[in-house]
Amino acid sequence: MNEIYTTAPQQPPLVTPDSVELPEAGCRTLGNGVRIYTLDSDDFEVVRMTLVVRAGTSMQTKPFSASATANMLSEGSATLSAQQIAERLDYYGSWFDVNIDRDYVYISFCSLTKFFAPTSEVAEQIILYPAFPEREVAAYCAKRRQQLAVERRKVDTIAREAFARAAFGEHHPYGISSDERLYDDLRRDDLVDLYRRLYVAENCFVVCSGRIDDEVLSIVGRIAGSIPSSAVVPQPAFPPCRTLHRLHVEHKPAVQSAIRIGRLLFDRRHEDFVGMQVVATALGGYFGSRLMQNLRARNGYTYGVMAAMVNFDREGYLAIATQVASEHTDDALSEIYAEIERLRTEPMPEQELQLVKNMMIGEMLRILDGPFGIADVTIENILCGMGNDATTRAVERILATTPDDVLRLARMYLDRSDLIETVVG
């Protein structure tokens, strides 16, 4: 090897990207009104197709029916059994994935481009002709009931559900958490009904990313073009939120308590959303954040703590979440409030704000590094009624944030009396 360097060189200079590049998705509208967005990238021989349907849990009229419908799509169709569907996807090494949140269901198929055609035959069955066989529905419900019971032994799960109840109200579609025994009341007809009502052309769109050739495009167009139209676009009215500011749940035996603190704010379309993302990141959005430094590095109360802005379709909120040693619950709570207060009273040092900004830009670069991350960001933008320039603009806003902005936002939105506190333990 060369012998030039005999002592440790000094810190190298830094390059900070001042923008991120994100292509606008191609878009075409099919006869039934479904839009297909495409993000073509030739670098890899894979393709992903995601169908986004407005059929999340807040759209259901019976507990667990939205997630059951989404999860049962692949459990048998008009012409294929659940086993045949699983066999075909596995045979081509293709991925099929269903995710559900409060508002939407995301159905993704991912395959090597050369295997997209056989993969799409299965996709077509799953999307257009799910059968929801009685027997499979019963098995699913029994299984999920047990899994949810296990989940609800975790203080973190209990705290997450308690926070939603406190923030939105226990009957609000965003706040409700149903008894797992209600899985026993779920019937095939509930799923069929929800599918017919919500899995309609007016209620969905498709995003394709990766190596997209003409064959892929025509197949996707054929499948999405066959999604039936509906005369009524369902949009249930939400009751107003009924916020409870303090909710403590007993859970024994717990060597750790779970804490969630936050408040309802606004969704991504609000002009202060990006600014509050900066505030949340500074508070608990990265490893060096104020709460991590305080609760973990300085005090050792916790293994981790996070804060983030969460975006739903019709609401948005800020949440701080952590699990701490039970004997330090009160200490941790007062430190969290002290850190929030510090944001409201002391201007953030320029250096720290710069760090937060660079962190956020870096995070964006990592998400956008690869065709699937680009597709995910595009989906988020579409759901907010925005194009991909929204991401570029968000980056500009992050970079333009000043210490005064942080102070102003923290003062305006983080008043102690507005905060919700849930503790489990």
Place this chain on the structure above:
Amino acid sequence: MIKYTMATLDNGLTVAVNRDRSSKLAAVNILYKVGARNEDPAHTGFAHLFEHLMFRGTRSVPDFDVPVQMACGENNAFTNNDYTDFYITLPKENVETALWLESDRMRNLDISPEACSTEKMVVIEEFKQRYLNQPYGDEMMLLRELCYKVHPYRWSTIGISPEHIERATLDEVRAFYDRYYQPSQAILSISADIDERQMITLADKWFGHIADMPRAAAPIAQEPDQTAARRLVVERDVPATNITVAFHMGDRRSRDFFLGDMTSDLLAGGDSSRLVSRLVKERRLFSSVNAYILGSLDAGLFIFRGQLMPSTSEHEAEEALWAEMQDMIDGSISDYEMEKVKNKFEANALMGEINVMNKAMNLGFYAMTGDIALINREIEIYRSLTREAVSDFCRRTFRPENSSTLIYRSAERAADKSKM
């Protein structure tokens, strides 16, 4: 196919680099060949505690994370039974920042008594969060103790108990650092859109000056052959009973690793696999079931694990698992099934190549096994495996006297039964 260039610096540091033309990011990975298997039985959890301390700053960089974040980077680390791995992704223009930081903490770590004691508290909270305050959190710990009587794989990376972590002293921390955090004990790997020779030059620029003061790791006691079936029953406050059956098998470098991996995929890789389709979907004995291998550097384990449905008896569940093993031994595997899992390996391998971090991490891992070329040979190895060889693996492995069974019984289910 991952193209790479490999080099060894004069001080013994292994360097493996890959040019990725599609990414704007650089991934820098550094792997130290020390894990929980190198620990003293009276001081377990130490390798992992030390991983935490590596973030506690050096004489010139008091906080490791700040410069990483300033460079728009993200970093983290993990420890397992075999090795400790640190990684950073950041814009490729800042790749030297990562090299600067990693080379600095390879030599200049500065742990104060305060930092050490706070970090011990953090790790104890991690212990609670992930193992004590979690349903089934101690299941793997119990299984390890049951399967291994001699080898240090008998404890988990987190350690045997929080007391071991509590006991760690600053002197032990320094001795551990001096022994294991040496250039010749480490592998640096990078994936980025940078010329490969240039990356090796940069590695030498930042790491070449570090003197190597190697001290051989203590030999590791190997596990003797198991000669009788083992069984442990515990009762816990959980909603459902879990059954785990584990078998000793070969190490990561053996042919049995590939046969074991393929067997686990035939049994539990995806919804169409044997165990999922038969025992979860058809017979409804389990709410979930899995079969997987550990892939450790020393002889590993093949593990079956199932969560019972309320109506399933323990006996019935165990019998069903053993019947599936027998079916594999009896040669029921079809060419179609073999083709299916081989296709899956290939697709997974290709999809894994999308990400620079994956590639850097894999280069480090394969270099550690001593056969980096394996990274591109595995698909071919899987392709060459026959159903006869898989059956033979099952016959040799799934023997009662080679088994360890853990019944993790739900206390409430047990109470329900006694009421009936």
